[in-house]
Amino acid sequence: MRRAVLAAAVLLPAVLTSGCGGADDGTVLRVLAASSLAGPFEQIAEEFERTHEGVDVQLSTGGSTDLVAQVQEGAPADVLATADTTTMEVAVADGLTDGEPRTFATNVLQLAVPPGNPAGVTGLADLADPARDVALVVCAPEVPCGAAAQRVAGAEGVTLAPVSEERSVGDVLGKVVSGEADAGLVYVTDVRAAGDAVEGIELPEAADVVNDYPVAALADADEPDLAQELVDLVLGDLGRQVLRDAGFGAP
Amino acid sequence: MTPGVPRWLLAPAALGAAFVLLPLVAIVARVPWSDLGALVTSEASRDALLLSLRTSATSTVLCVLLGVPMAAVLARTSFPGQGVVRSLVLLPLVLPPVVGGLALLYTFGRRGLLGETLDVLGVQVAFSTAAVVMAQTFVALPFLVVSLEGALRTAGERYELVAATLGARPTTVLRRVTLPLVLPGLLSGAVLAFARALGEFGATVTFAGSLQGVTRTLPTEIYLLRETDVDGAVALSLVLVVVAVLVIGLATRRRAPLRGPS
Amino acid sequence: MTLRLEATVAARGLDVSLEVADGETVALLGPNGAGKSTVLGVAAGLLRPDTGRVTLDDHELTGRRVVPPHARRTALLAQDPLLFPHLTALDNVAFGPRSAGVRRGAARDRARGWLAEVDATDLAGRRPGELSGGQAQRVAIARALAAEPRLLLLDEPMAALDVAVTPALRQTLRRVLEGRTTVVVTHDVLDALLLADRVVVLDRGRVVEQGPAAEVLARPRSPFAARVAGLNMVSGRWSDGAVRSGGGRAVAGTPSGPALREGDPAVAVFRPRAVSVFREAPGGSPRTALPVVVTDLEPHGDQVRVRAGDLAADVTAHAAAELDLAPGSPVIFSIKATEVDVYPR
Numbered sequence: 001m002r003r004a005v006l007a008a009a010v011l012l013p014a015v016l017t018s019g020c021g022g023a024d025d026g027t028v029l030r031v032l033a034a035s036s037l038a039g040p041f042e043q044i045a046e047e048f049e050r051t052h053e054g055v056d057v058q059l060s061t062g063g064s065t066d067l068v069a070q071v072q073e074g075a076p077a078d079v080l081a082t083a084d085t086t087t088m089e090v091a092v093a094d095g096l097t098d099g100e101p102r103t104f105a106t107n108v109l110q111l112a113v114p115p116g117n118p119a120g121v122t123g124l125a126d127l128a129d130p131a132r133d134v135a136l137v138v139c140a141p142e143v144p145c146g147a148a149a150q151r152v153a154g155a156e157g158v159t160l161a162p163v164s165e166e167r168s169v170g171d172v173l174g175k176v177v178s179g180e181a182d183a184g185l186v187y188v189t190d191v192r193a194a195g196d197a198v199e200g201i202e203l204p205e206a207a208d209v210v211n212d213y214p215v216a217a218l219a220d221a222d223e224p225d226l227a228q229e230l231v232d233l234v235l236g237d238l239g240r241q242v243l244r245d246a247g248f249g250a251p
Numbered sequence: 252m253t254p255g256v257p258r259w260l261l262a263p264a265a266l267g268a269a270f271v272l273l274p275l276v277a278i279v280a281r282v283p284w285s286d287l288g289a290l291v292t293s294e295a296s297r298d299a300l301l302l303s304l305r306t307s308a309t310s311t312v313l314c315v316l317l318g319v320p321m322a323a324v325l326a327r328t329s330f331p332g333q334g335v336v337r338s339l340v341l342l343p344l345v346l347p348p349v350v351g352g353l354a355l356l357y358t359f360g361r362r363g364l365l366g367e368t369l370d371v372l373g374v375q376v377a378f379s380t381a382a383v384v385m386a387q388t389f390v391a392l393p394f395l396v397v398s399l400e401g402a403l404r405t406a407g408e409r410y411e412l413v414a415a416t417l418g419a420r421p422t423t424v425l426r427r428v429t430l431p432l433v434l435p436g437l438l439s440g441a442v443l444a445f446a447r448a449l450g451e452f453g454a455t456v457t458f459a460g461s462l463q464g465v466t467r468t469l470p471t472e473i474y475l476l477r478e479t480d481v482d483g484a485v486a487l488s489l490v491l492v493v494v495a496v497l498v499i500g501l502a503t504r505r506r507a508p509l510r511g512p513s
Numbered sequence: 514m515t516l517r518l519e520a521t522v523a524a525r526g527l528d529v530s531l532e533v534a535d536g537e538t539v540a541l542l543g544p545n546g547a548g549k550s551t552v553l554g555v556a557a558g559l560l561r562p563d564t565g566r567v568t569l570d571d572h573e574l575t576g577r578r579v580v581p582p583h584a585r586r587t588a589l590l591a592q593d594p595l596l597f598p599h600l601t602a603l604d605n606v607a608f609g610p611r612s613a614g615v616r617r618g619a620a621r622d623r624a625r626g627w628l629a630e631v632d633a634t635d636l637a638g639r640r641p642g643e644l645s646g647g648q649a650q651r652v653a654i655a656r657a658l659a660a661e662p663r664l665l666l667l668d669e670p671m672a673a674l675d676v677a678v679t680p681a682l683r684q685t686l687r688r689v690l691e692g693r694t695t696v697v698v699t700h701d702v703l704d705a706l707l708l709a710d711r712v713v714v715l716d717r718g719r720v721v722e723q724g725p726a727a728e729v730l731a732r733p734r735s736p737f738a739a740r741v742a743g744l745n746m747v748s749g750r751w752s753d754g755a756v757r758s759g760g761g762r763a764v765a766g767t768p769s770g771p772a773l774r775e776g777d778p779a780v781a782v783f784r785p786r787a788v789s790v791f792r793e794a795p796g797g798s799p800r801t802a803l804p805v806v807v808t809d810l811e812p813h814g815d816q817v818r819v820r821a822g823d824l825a826a827d828v829t830a831h832a833a834a835e836l837d838l839a840p841g842s843p844v845i846f847s848i849k850a851t852e853v854d855v856y857p858r
Binding site: 063137178179 | 356360361362377378456457459460461462463466467474475476477478479480481
Binding site for chain 2: 558584585589599609611612656666
């Protein structure tokens with residue numbers, strides 16, 4: 001008896017925490033999406049649930065690399081949407097996707113500055129000007145937005161001297177919102193999502209450096225049919241509309 | 252024979268130990284031993300390790316300079332609101348480091364409470380190595396204060412009273428009696444503070460940023476490396492684990508406080 | 514240095530006034546909680562009295578500006594030697610001079626002198642953890658003296674020590690306290706008798722009795738003094754293995770501490786329980802036999818205390834009945850020489 005109580009005490013936390021993932025007996029569709037997709041994908045998920053009685057779409061957002069790593073480690077998932085093709089190619093190479101991923105949206109970099117633009121930044125040239133001493137924050141080259149920033153700078157032949165290379169777009173935005181940084185290089189959708197907290201300055205030079213967002217159903221999906229339907233919804237008219245509203249470009 | 256413990260206690264105790272040790276085993280199992288040398292000696296890794304050691308050492312010194320007086324005042328004086336002050340001083344122990352980073356940002360950041368004053372004085376904290384040191388000191392200070400205040404309370408005031416009646420001024424008492432008596436506590440507190448500073452991540456990322464050689468400490472480098480180079484991240488994690496184990500070993504060795512004949 | 518101390522400490526129920534003359538040693542006696550240590554705390558400046566004043570000669574230690582402990586030059590030696598565990602015996606003793614600004618070398622020289630004074634020269638290099646209780650207390654005495662205090666405060670300095678080492682240490686204290694203004698708190702009548710010129714008895718925070726040590730102990734007026742004075746004492750001169758009093762009494766005993774020479778003033782001390790009572794002098798044993806007349810009988814625990822003037826014996830009720838004891842009975846008080854401690858006076 002005492003042993004049983006002990007076992008219960010030890011196992012109880014595990015039982016309780018594992019319980020939070022389960023839905024009430026209905027079908028669950030697990031979608032992994034890059035952080036920048038959080039807004040539009042929530043709308044898409046709602047629409048999907050509306051048209052699919054009894055289906056619960058669970059949306060999990062994070063850095064693209066993290067998401068791919070989760071799938072590699074065997075996390076249950078049906079659909080994967082990443083913020084660049086490089087990360088998705090890792091999943092493809094490991095045979096984790098069901099068929100070829102398809103590009104459903106594009107994104108370009110924009111300059112985010114604190115409201116009122118205290119440093120008076122007008123464009124890329126200001127950032128590289130040592131005399132201006134603009135506190136620029138970018139993503140580290142290891143992450144997609146950082147790689148994009150390097151490509152933009154490289155194409156223009158300027159050398160950026162950031163004061164910090166962050167791991168995620170969110171960290172870059174945080175530094176700009178708090179006013180620590182004079183400017184940050186992020187995606188146009190991030191500027192849009194941040195609302196009044198930052199101002200966006202378009203970069204004509206960035207138009208050529210386009211980030212493609214691929215989506216794919218996963219090979220180990222529990223619900224392969226539903227997964228394919230969700231991918232179709234993302235690629236369809238509704239998905240396109242929602243994504244455009246969020247600032248994404250069409251492929 | 253010691254009185255021992257009830258036997259049923261062994262099972263949950265072993266479970267707890269396994270819970271702590273297994274992840275360590277798991278990460279060691281993932282270490283790419285053949286490339287280890289190259290991975291931990293890459294320029295970025297070396298920069299990160301050196302920066303971490305340098306900033307952690309600096310913040311440990313700061314912790315001692317600020318923490319010793321704090322612990323002495325908390326342990327040896329009484330004033331209204333002391334309990335509240337003690338709780339607040341220990342707050343960084345339980346605060347999520349990110350919150351600590353934000354709090355520092357709102358204090359010393361460009362638009363923070365003191366930021367404009369500092370700006371006028373020509374001090375720019377943002378994105379500097381100094382910001383890393385501040386973040387580390389902020390989270391590590393309570394470790395030193397807690398450990399030293401405990402040692403001070405255990406040591407008691409009797410030796411200090413004797414020293415005073417022998418003609419020693421308060422400063423002499425502090426220097427020649429109090430501090431030598433609590434030296435083991437001070438050392439283990441400093442080692443703990445160093446270890447905490449070495450592992451500091453959340454407040455640093457939030458407050459100081461991340462730039463190789465300036466603000467990118469070992470934990471930040473690991474966090475970033477995970478993005479593209481998992482092997483490198485694991486290799487650096489091993490370095491951090493080894494340093495932490497060494498530091499804890501130092502802290503727990505020779506814990507016995509000095510005692511006179513009782 | 515003359516100490517004048519008047520103080521009330523409401524929290525400890527203390528209200529005393531006492532004076533210690535220059536070079537005088539005063540023993541503070543009293544039951545637990547009587548306020549003895551509180552008096553020392555007030556004198557040392559570790560406790561602030563609610564009212565009153567403390568002066569050392571003309572130096573006002575309380576009043577508008579309270580002189581802090583370190584500026585009073587009143588060394589305090591407690592039951593626990595409290596040697597600084599991180600310093601050697603020598604550096605412990607040198608602590609006072611060092612605090613007074615003496616350079617290390619000179620301070621150590623002085624410390625060696627004081628260690629020699631308490632017969633502890635060979636302990637100089639040891640750490641407190643390597644000292645026995647008696648050795649540590651010796652070093653602590655040297656440390657207190659090395660601070661060159663104007664007033665020495667001793668708080669039961671031998672209470673925590675093994676009985677085997679107390680006589681020798683008491684002799685050392687006797688020697689070094691000579692001519693020093695000292696207050697010693699004690700439970701032990703021997704300390705009062707041998708170390709102090711004067712005894713002050715405290716009870717419940719008040720001085721209930723004071724006077725020359727021998728007088729107070731011989732004719733105790735307070736219950737506590739009577740209780741501590743429960744020991745039998747015969748003082749006189751040491752001669753031929755016995756202490757011989759002016760009244761013709763001779764008590765054979767064992768000298769403790771340094772050897773006594775013939776004719777030295779000495780005191781023989783023994784407990785009432787060590788005294789056997791006879792109607793007739795017992796023959797053939799190396800016992801002291803003192804012919805006395807019973808003056809009083811009183812119950813004392815499960816025994817009967819037989820008083821005969823300033824001497825007392827404890828016997829069982831059965832023995833008292835068998836001996837048919839009553840005030841006025843002539844009896845013999847008999848004591849084994851091994852039960853009698855002899856001290857120089």
